[in-house]
């Protein structure tokens with residue numbers, strides 16, 4: 001089976017009456033890694049939340065389709081079941097649910113009833129991935145993200161990614177707060193996912209991450225839109241020169257989402 005395609009067209013999103021996204025166009029196909037960069041407050045996380053269906057974010061115009069299916073018509077759980085995944089910039093802490101139970105329920109929610117993952121297979125895959133990501137085995141039995149350090153939360157998001165094997169993943173600042181070793185481990189995890197059946201949108205501020213994960217496409221967001229796209233060399237230029245040249249080129253004074 002060829003990979004999935006996520007197609008975002010002219011997406012406009014409002015939060016409590018304020019328009020944040022003002023016409024985002026982006027297509028991500030299986031096998032492709034896209035990086036989204038851009039200054040603070042330009043709508044990157046809003047895009048991620050809108051794709052996953054956060055209730056606060058109201059789509060007022062435009063469309064999101066996954067393999068031709070209307071994502072905006074789907075509930076959040078249906079989006080996950082259809083193959084979408086979001087690693088959040090600030091993952092929530094859920095007390096009372098262990099990491100392991102959460103993962104097993106999430107995997108089973110994606111499978112047909114009566115075709116749940118066998119417990120032994122789950123444990124084996126979990127152990128392999130914990131090893132790969134160098135996560136302490138005890139973390140599996142702790143409550144989800146409860147008291148996890150910043151870096152542990154980010155590793156744990158990649159554990160979820162590797163366990164759930166989504167068709168399209170959105171990773172929002174997966175590199176923030178990681179030490180150098182963790183950055184390498186997390187990058188290796190993401191790289192391990194690379195296949196025709198996996199597409200990825202990586203939101204990041206730093207070329208540092210892109211030294212480990214080579215994106216096929218790099219996009220810059222300003223004012224709630226993708227204002228520039230290119231290859232990996234675009235990220236390198238941003239690292240060296242910042243965003244001022246893009247603002248000059250496009251005649252943008254304030255890059256943030258004006259109210």
Ligand SMILES: Nc1ncnc2c1ncn2[C@@H]1O[C@H](COP(=O)(O)OP(=O)(O)OP(=O)(O)O)[C@@H](O)[C@H]1O
Nearest residue numbers: 015020038039040041042043044045046047056257
């Ligand atoms: N739930 C919300 N309620 C009110 N305003 C919001 C909400 N979410 C986002 N915004 C506003 O929308 C704008 C864009 O925010 P967003 O989080 O998408 O930016 P970002 O590009 O991810 O920034 P950063 O690089 O700092 O993470 C900001 O002005 C922010 O205050």
Ligand SMILES: [Mg+2]
Nearest residue numbers: 044045046089
């Ligand atoms: Mg953000």
